[in-house]
Amino acid sequence: MIESVEFKNFKVLRDTTLPLSQVTLIVGPNGSGKTTAIDGLRAAAGKWTPGLDEVRTAGQHDDSALPSIHLRWSDEFGNAITTVQWNRVQRILSHHGQGAQRNLGVELQSRISLHLSGLRRYCLDAAQIAQPTVLQSHLEFTEQGGNLAGGLDELRDQDPERFESLNQELSRWIPEFDHVVFDMPQPGQKTLLLRTRTGGHRIPASQLSQGTLLALAMLTLAYLPNPPTIVCLEEPDRGIHPRLLRDVQEALYRLAHPESFGEKRPPVQVIATTHSPYMLDLFRDHPEEIVIASKHGMEARFERLSDRTDLDEILQDAHLGEAWYSGVLGGVPEKS
């Protein structure tokens, strides 16, 4: 897993390190570098190939302060470092060790590259989720949740047991529905519907609420038989009732700690952003999984919540989410 990401002169992240866990929830005001950090990871994974002008800090034209990102890997990846640097001509990506062990073997380099290439960012959008899937080989769940119908149909055919588990979980999350069913609106297209528990009515995706569609997409992501190696999720709580956030958290944990859910696949590293105090409350017993992003003028910084020595005192009589909202933990908008 990636243990931390150091940013230098990368947009608003001028000089800060993002500490990461198997699950990391980044919370902070708008413009505090949460999405920028995810973009940095995407750039390191080759999912985004921006030029110098797209990533350098605003107003910074000095060539002695060019942008760079350093990913520090865990033991499992030989404590390697992946560096992405930009200069006027190109973007340079390298994987290397530290000190005398600077050169990594070819096998380790390709393992890191392969792991990074499995990174996916999701910013789920209800309208995209509801769209019919045009059937083709190698369907992939898109960034915004497109191809959900096709992906679920594939899951039903290839792993019926897992598909049934997903349906059971769906009926626990949203008790008015008990099953995902499918329709073919046109040849070569698949669309999904949810069957109501009472009466067995089939409600097309286009008529489902946004929250229901977003919850279904989150659930599907957690039940993918071969999920991405690293999942970056923008606001997984968006559009979802606060009481359902416990289930959303469970979906994140299912991805990141599969052994806790009886799954046998490798763990996924999950990095999520949120603005929800309710979501934050759920991570109270794992403060090492929370990173507070703060903005100071034109610069943003990250701080792991568990590094706060006064945390127990703060949480004695306050919800974590309320304490964050109040500003005592930082990570709130600056005064105008």
Place this chain on the structure above:
Amino acid sequence: MKVAILSESPADEAALRILAAVIVAKAVEFPDLPLRLRPGGWPSVHNLLPTVIKHLYYHTDTNALIVVVDSDNSPAHDAAVDREKCSGAGCRLCRLHQTVERVDAILKPTTRPPLTVAIGLAVPAIEAWYLCGIDQHATEAAMLRRLKSERHVHLKNALKRQVYGTDRPGLVLETSKAVEAASRLAGSLDALSRHFPCGFGSLLSECKAW
């Protein structure tokens, strides 16, 4: 007798229903009320309890309410001192009892019977109760000793690992383990009361008096 339960999770509620059905000497019904505390329940129960009591009293025919919260790292209950003093020292059990007394005093008489409230405090979390009878160190006194040297978050996560096999259990697993533990404990309430005299013992005697 209609009994409402206010706790942090559906898993806790499932366990408390099993225990309450055995403790309360009368036939018990659990009305389908959507009551729930925010995760990390203490701050919300402290603020929310008056509202919940008023709602149950004026708008439902519920006879009793059971509230159970985690003690986390709050000061231990001291039965040797009066409630005012113990509450002032930060004891959550006494603070909640005071809140109930304050609300009781302002409820307007109606034709309905009074609403009684029983309060439990799990030290440091309900998982410690679930381990009673399985782990000889699962006692209130032992937990309070551990809290002196361990951060409560670490202790709570260690208890979760012991009960669920993971400190990030899914709700299905959490509920099944909670129900399993409560079903076992329902047959040994005296032992649970002896090992957790303040947090569970007081809940037991309050419920028995209904």
